[in-house]
Amino acid sequence: xxxxxxxxxxxxxxxxxxxxxxxxxxxxxxxxxxxxxxxxxxxxxxxxxxxxxxxxxxxxxxxxxxxxxxxxxxxxxxxxxxxxxxxxxxxxxxxxxxxxxxxxxxxxxxxxxxxxxxxxxxxxxxxxxxxxxxxxxxxxxxxxxxxxxxxxxxxxxxxxxxxxxxxxxxxxxxxxxxxxxxxxxxxxxxxxxxxxxxxxxxxxxxxxxxxxxxxxxxxxxxxxxxxxxxxxxxxxxxxxxxxxxxxxxxxxxxxxxxxxxxxxxxxxxxxxxxxxxxxxxxxxxxxxxxxxxxxxxxxxxxxxxxxxxxxxxxxxxxxxxxxxxxxxxxxxxx
Amino acid sequence: xxxxxxxxxxxxxxxxxxxxxxxxxxxxxxxxxxxxxxxxxxxxxxxxxxxxxxxxxxxxxxxxxxxxxxxxxxxxxxxxxxxxxxxxxxxxxxxxxxxxxxxxxxxxxxxxxxxxxxxxxxxxxxxxxxxxxxxxxxxxxxxxxxxxxxxxxxxxxxxxxxxxxxxxxxxxxxxxxxxxxxxxxxxxxxxxxxxxxxxxxxxxxxxxxxxxxxxxxxxxxxxxxxxxxxxxxxxxxxxxxxxxxxxxxxxxxxxxxxxxxxxxxxxxxxxxxxxx
Amino acid sequence: xxxxxxxxxxxxxxxxxxxxxxxxxxxxxxxxxxxxxxxxxxxxxxxxxxxxxxxxxxxxxxxxxxxxxxxxxxxxxxxxxxxxxxxxxxxxxxxxxxxxxxxxxxxxxxxxxxxxxxxxxxxxxxxxxxxxxxxxxxxxxxxxxxxxxxxxxxxxxxxxxxxxxxxxxxxxxxxxxxxxxxxxxxxxxxxxxxxxxxxxxxxxxxxxxxxxxxxxxxxxxxxxxxxxxxxxxxxxxxxxxxxxxxxxxxxxxxxxxxxxxxxxxxxxxxxxxxxxxxxxxxxxxxxxxx
Ligand SMILES: Nc1ncnc2c1ncn2[C@@H]1O[C@H](COP(=O)(O)OP(=O)(O)O)[C@@H](O)[C@H]1O
Ligand SMILES: [Mg+2]
Numbered sequence: 001x002x003x004x005x006x007x008x009x010x011x012x013x014x015x016x017x018x019x020x021x022x023x024x025x026x027x028x029x030x031x032x033x034x035x036x037x038x039x040x041x042x043x044x045x046x047x048x049x050x051x052x053x054x055x056x057x058x059x060x061x062x063x064x065x066x067x068x069x070x071x072x073x074x075x076x077x078x079x080x081x082x083x084x085x086x087x088x089x090x091x092x093x094x095x096x097x098x099x100x101x102x103x104x105x106x107x108x109x110x111x112x113x114x115x116x117x118x119x120x121x122x123x124x125x126x127x128x129x130x131x132x133x134x135x136x137x138x139x140x141x142x143x144x145x146x147x148x149x150x151x152x153x154x155x156x157x158x159x160x161x162x163x164x165x166x167x168x169x170x171x172x173x174x175x176x177x178x179x180x181x182x183x184x185x186x187x188x189x190x191x192x193x194x195x196x197x198x199x200x201x202x203x204x205x206x207x208x209x210x211x212x213x214x215x216x217x218x219x220x221x222x223x224x225x226x227x228x229x230x231x232x233x234x235x236x237x238x239x240x241x242x243x244x245x246x247x248x249x250x251x252x253x254x255x256x257x258x259x260x261x262x263x264x265x266x267x268x269x270x271x272x273x274x275x276x277x278x279x280x281x282x283x284x285x286x287x288x289x290x291x292x293x294x295x296x297x298x299x300x301x302x303x304x305x306x307x308x309x310x311x312x313x314x315x316x317x318x319x320x321x322x323x324x325x326x327x328x329x330x331x332x333x334x
Numbered sequence: 335x336x337x338x339x340x341x342x343x344x345x346x347x348x349x350x351x352x353x354x355x356x357x358x359x360x361x362x363x364x365x366x367x368x369x370x371x372x373x374x375x376x377x378x379x380x381x382x383x384x385x386x387x388x389x390x391x392x393x394x395x396x397x398x399x400x401x402x403x404x405x406x407x408x409x410x411x412x413x414x415x416x417x418x419x420x421x422x423x424x425x426x427x428x429x430x431x432x433x434x435x436x437x438x439x440x441x442x443x444x445x446x447x448x449x450x451x452x453x454x455x456x457x458x459x460x461x462x463x464x465x466x467x468x469x470x471x472x473x474x475x476x477x478x479x480x481x482x483x484x485x486x487x488x489x490x491x492x493x494x495x496x497x498x499x500x501x502x503x504x505x506x507x508x509x510x511x512x513x514x515x516x517x518x519x520x521x522x523x524x525x526x527x528x529x530x531x532x533x534x535x536x537x538x539x540x541x542x543x544x545x546x547x548x549x550x551x552x553x554x555x556x557x558x559x560x561x562x563x564x565x566x567x568x569x570x571x572x573x574x575x576x577x578x579x580x581x582x583x584x585x586x587x588x589x590x591x592x593x594x595x596x597x598x599x600x601x602x603x604x605x606x607x608x609x610x
Numbered sequence: 611x612x613x614x615x616x617x618x619x620x621x622x623x624x625x626x627x628x629x630x631x632x633x634x635x636x637x638x639x640x641x642x643x644x645x646x647x648x649x650x651x652x653x654x655x656x657x658x659x660x661x662x663x664x665x666x667x668x669x670x671x672x673x674x675x676x677x678x679x680x681x682x683x684x685x686x687x688x689x690x691x692x693x694x695x696x697x698x699x700x701x702x703x704x705x706x707x708x709x710x711x712x713x714x715x716x717x718x719x720x721x722x723x724x725x726x727x728x729x730x731x732x733x734x735x736x737x738x739x740x741x742x743x744x745x746x747x748x749x750x751x752x753x754x755x756x757x758x759x760x761x762x763x764x765x766x767x768x769x770x771x772x773x774x775x776x777x778x779x780x781x782x783x784x785x786x787x788x789x790x791x792x793x794x795x796x797x798x799x800x801x802x803x804x805x806x807x808x809x810x811x812x813x814x815x816x817x818x819x820x821x822x823x824x825x826x827x828x829x830x831x832x833x834x835x836x837x838x839x840x841x842x843x844x845x846x847x848x849x850x851x852x853x854x855x856x857x858x859x860x861x862x863x864x865x866x867x868x869x870x871x872x873x874x875x876x877x878x879x880x881x882x883x884x885x886x887x888x889x890x891x892x893x894x895x896x897x898x899x900x
Pocket of ligand 1: 037
């Protein structure tokens with residue numbers, strides 16, 4: 001239940017190819033995150049799976065049966081939209097009950113399921129309100145409630161948290177993760193925020209211009225990005241990418257070193273640099289250091305407080321085993 | 335109007351605006367007053383403004399002598415019938431154009447608009463002959479169909495501009511939730527578009543109620559609406575001003591009230607969204 | 611949001627509207643075009659010989675037709691002039707802050723909802739009648755002899771009646787446009803030292819130009835087919851002094867039974883309307899992209 005396979009799936013709008021041929025396997029119960037910059041085709045891919053758009057060519061299989069031609073309603077998938085897409089003229093109860101009503105389920109069973117969903121999502125108090133009277137977080141819960149009552153084969157989320165404020169976003173992120181733990185249903189989650197991807201996913205699919213750049217667990221992507229794009233996209237702050245002579249020493253065109261993998265010292269080290277900006281968060285210290293090894297400032301992270309300020313001289317030493325090497329085409333060298 | 339206006343200026347503007355407003359409204363006001371006068375008072379020289387013996391006799395005469403209700407009912411049938419028919423055909427079309435647009439959608443919309451610009455006399459003669467041929471002359475059905483056709487472009491346009499404001503994601507959500515196309519339209523789109531549909535109905539009722547070319551040329555008595563009823567007062571015996579006034583008030587009052595309520599939507603409907 | 615399924619559904623949903631309008635437009639228009647080439651009268655409907663452009667040459671040489679054409683244009687231009695200029699003035703007035711804005715708004719809009727036959731008869735009898743009409747009595751009270759409007763100036767009378775009906779439409783649309791003009795713009799101009807008149811001329815009027823165009827085009831469409839107002843007042847007379855093309859065509863068909871000539875007149879009306887329609891459709895089409 002909840003296995004989705006894409007085979008040679010391709011999507012073009014007119015002459016514009018949004019998704020070149022692509023293969024992807026999503027296994028039952030997985031939490032898969034599609035991540036990539038805005039406009040790279042994440043939503044389109046999700047909508048292809050949902051059946052809201054037709055594939056131009058290729059095949060989509062859900063639980064072993066060919067679903068390529070099935071209308072959305074017949075695919076057994078539920079979707080949570082970025083705008084929540086609640087029915088504004090219906091109460092919370094009616095919103096959540098709508099898919100069940102469409103399935104001609106009997107009244108008693110509908111009520112039972114809606115009440116259960118409302119309770120688990122803490123919506124009991126608002127059950128008779130209209131979506132317009134709810135806060136963003138509550139609306140999001142209603143949208144999720146409407147999805148879970150159907151007991152779908154898989155949940156599709158399209159940037160569900162991007163309309164929430166930062167504090168709420170962290171809370172909802174946890175709730176969705178817990179929901180996945182509890183239901184163990186396949187979830188496909190689209191976001192452009194790599195932090196969401198890293199924290200929630202079992203498997204991350206990094207997309208760029210409709211192409212899959214890499215598929216893997218969060219840690220795999222972090223520790224061995226397959227190319228410069230993934231290296232730069234995953235991890236915060238971004239990995240420092242250094243070209244030229246310094247890279248040459250490693251027999252590479254580009255080397256990458258994450259801010260947290262640079263040792264920082266005020267007295268000695270491999271690279272000398274001048275602090276340009278220092279950000280003191282208490283828990284961490286981020287420095288942007290100007291150094292002759294690279295034209296752009298190198299970002300460094302130190303645990304806790306590191307007492308230097310703009311203009312001070314610091315020394316940086318990369319951890320040799322944490323250096324990523326890339327060839328001229330941007331592919332990782334192993 | 336963020337700025338403070340001096341009271342003096344405001345009073346001057348008030349006087350001027352009320353004067354202009356009453357001047358424009360005067361013929362209707364005068365008709366209203368005259369409808370309560372006796373025939374003699376109605377043509378008295380000099381005219382009486384308010385100091386006359388108010389009477390309802392004209393309204394009584396109109397109702398008893400002419401079968402006013404027959405015409406009134408026809409007007410209601412015709413405007414509601416053509417509007418209902420229009421909605422049935424236009425809602426699906428507007429749904430398609432708003433939520434599943436293609437390269438040609440715009441052309442289709444503009445083409446529909448252009449049919450509205452076809453002058454009635456360009457098609458009047460064949461329609462008249464066809465009506466004679468098929469016995470549709472002076473039938474309600476025939477006129478309902480014609481009114482439906484001449485207003486269909488406006489209905490489609492108005493609904494289209496309202497539907498465009500509804501996020502497509504909500505309809506997609508309904509689709510994911512297993513709603514069939516019919517349910518998507520009747521249970522999700524239509525309830526959300528209630529204000530838009532209501533204004534469309536109002537405008538269309540107004541236009542049908544006041545339509546005067548086809549109503550005058552395709553009906554004589556059986557299917558004749560109020561337009562035709564009033565036109566019968568143009569003959570010399572129509573010099574009974576008080577009765578003419580009463581009949582006129584009866585004919586325009588319902589639609590005037592409807593119109594007052596829908597003035598905002600009117601702009602949108604009649605300019606095809608070109609002025610908002 | 612488009613799959614093959616929704617796309618074909620969409621086509622099916624649009625089909626009825628498109629088909630009925632296509633039939634409504636194409637079939638009668640083709641018939642009119644066909645009739646216009648026949649010598650076809652209701653007195654002898656059995657024999658309808660083809661006469662090519664005969665009806666058009668007859669029509670175009672008929673002094674009544676030429677008069678009707680001229681009357682149509684005068685009617686349209688006259689009403690447009692009154693309603694656009696009047697509409698701008700009234701809209702400017704209603705845009706001000708005063709007591710009872712909403713009520714005055716209702717008063718001004720009211721004539722638009724009055725059915726044409728009522729409007730025409732009320733004006734003809736109660737306003738313009740030389741003896742009992744309010745205008746006549748007002749004039750005689752200041753010593754000016756009353757005018758027999760319908761007999762002496764029939765076309766002007768109709769222009770006044772129609773202008774009264776359409777003034778609200780122009781006002782309402784121009785007012786809507788006026789209200790979308792930001793106060794900031796006017797204030798900025800004021801800071802630059804512009805007086806009320808130059809603000810109107812250089813800022814307000816250009817801002818309204820689009821709405822004015824829309825008013826002109828839409829009204830023209832309706833004004834080209836004025837019918838009821840003529841029917842219940844002057845019946846086109848005296849002579850053909852207040853006959854327009856629409857009235858003439860209807861008269862040719864219903865009173866004289868000359869289907870051929872009436873059809874030719876109908877086609878001429880279609881051509882006239884099309885000239886306006888082309889501009890209007892372009893204007894609205896441009897707006898659709900925005
Ligand atoms: N219906 C459509 N017609 C044409 N182009 C589209 C359509 N939907 C999306 N696109 C294009 O496809 C690209 C990917 O869009 P999308 O999948 O929404 O990106 P993302 O969700 O990753 O931000 C964008 O360039 C967008 O303009
Ligand atoms: Mg997206």
